[in-house]
Amino acid sequence: MSVLLIAEHNNKEVKPFTLNAITAASQIDQDLHVLVIGHLCESVAKSISEVPNVKKIILVDDAIYENYLAENFTPAVIKNSDNYSHIVCSANTFGKNLMPRIAALLDTSQVSDIIQVISTDTFLRPIYAGNAFATVKSTDTKKCITIRPTSFDPAATSGGSAEIVKVEKGETSDLTKFIKREEVKSDRPELGTARVVISGGRGMGSGDNFKLITAIADKLNAAIGASRAAVDAGYITNDHQVGQTGKVVVPDLYIAVGISGAIQHLAGMKESKIIVAINKDGEAPIFSVADYGLEADLFEALPQFLEELNKLNTIQK
């Protein structure tokens, strides 16, 4: 039995969540191999080879993989999947897009978004936006699994020296053409891995008012999140959305501002260590998950919050 993990990267660097997925994958079986598919991505293979849990890297490098199209990745994965009992990937938009295409061709019923490895065939996963946890056992001989990265610690990144084996590319598909990617560049910590997240909801009233949140995020070195309502209203871009259909975050501190706390939002943040809610509606459901609730008008509370932070001698970064 061996596990094949599909690495997520940008052809230069491995994406941090791949390290969390490595931890989960090595809990399934110690014989963990990583498949790196990309274009001019040898540096990615090299850095993953230094992860102590990884036993071998399979590198498929070709121009057709530059933009991670599932139609091209799938044949490359299938071609290299023969000797593995489990094929795994992190459950973010990369893995969610790719894994079911692989699973269907392997005639495997995929287990999505696991949060705990119970045994080699049994896993815990949230359903109904995390309002229930299901223990499920896969009966397929070859298992396809996606991993919720925030439920596992990242693997160590040095000390290992796995061999890198280059293999031929898979079949080329012309079904889909990549056109462009609009990435929002930011100097802030990434939403998925930040120690502190401060999020705004519909209560912010406008995109411009998010500057109140930005000021505090600067002070706390926090990532900025948002509820779906705030994204739908056009206050902020979609990559900030926290929730059932957005990102799942588990920071040490989550500050929800002007967010009522719909079930779908709670699904993305309720595992955070400390939750703060600032809302003028004392009955808002967000208070039911908050460790510290402040019933106040956010337009008064946020400037005061910044003022109080400025008074502190030290702030953790």
Add this chain to the structure above:
Amino acid sequence: MKILVAVKRVIDYNVQIRVKEDNTGVVTDNVKMSTNPPDDNAIEEAVKIKESGKAKEVVAVTIGEDKAQETVRKALAVGADRGIHVKVEGIIEPLAVSKILLKIVEKEKPDLVFMGKQAIDDDCNQTGQMLAALLNWPQATFASKIEVKEKSLEVTREVDEGLETIETNIPSIVTCDLRLNEPRYASLPNIMKAKKKPLEQINASDLGVDTKPRIEQIKVEEPPKRKAGIKVASVEELVQKLKNEAKVI
């Protein structure tokens, strides 16, 4: 052009989920059911494309017990032309759903297949991609904008990093994000009219698809509860608590 839209009946998104006492699943008796929210976006988009003159027919399909027909009737009430109900009892996994949809696609020969990106009950996010694989069609997942061109679609996808635009050949599968459009409400006259639109019923067993689950559901439990928090009286108190009690800033 013909568009097939797959819709699923799920517990309404506003319902507070309760786990059954015997841990076999969640309570569904006497619970409000609705169409899976992003499936509403899928129907809306198909109807808009038809209204723009680029499609001739919109067919809504659902898979499930008899009551699943409600979701097809709702689709018909907002503009789908006819419906298909594939009858099957019990839990049916995305792999089996995609195999059933494959049979329907072979029969209906649509140019496009739309569905929501994820069902809010099992949160699997698999069916569209699986169907695309079985058909060897392109997949445009998590779509927030669709432009229909002569022989292709230009689709903007919501990804973790922001937005991505791809062009897929037609025929194509599209899985829809909630931000794709604003689904319309069904008017009373249209609900009445929808009752007269054709709705074909097919038994899954007649399609020759093995729908037996491959995943055993061992138990379903309540997630661990957070312990109750406190309300603070002022911003000053909040910052002091975060600094000295929670020690997170």
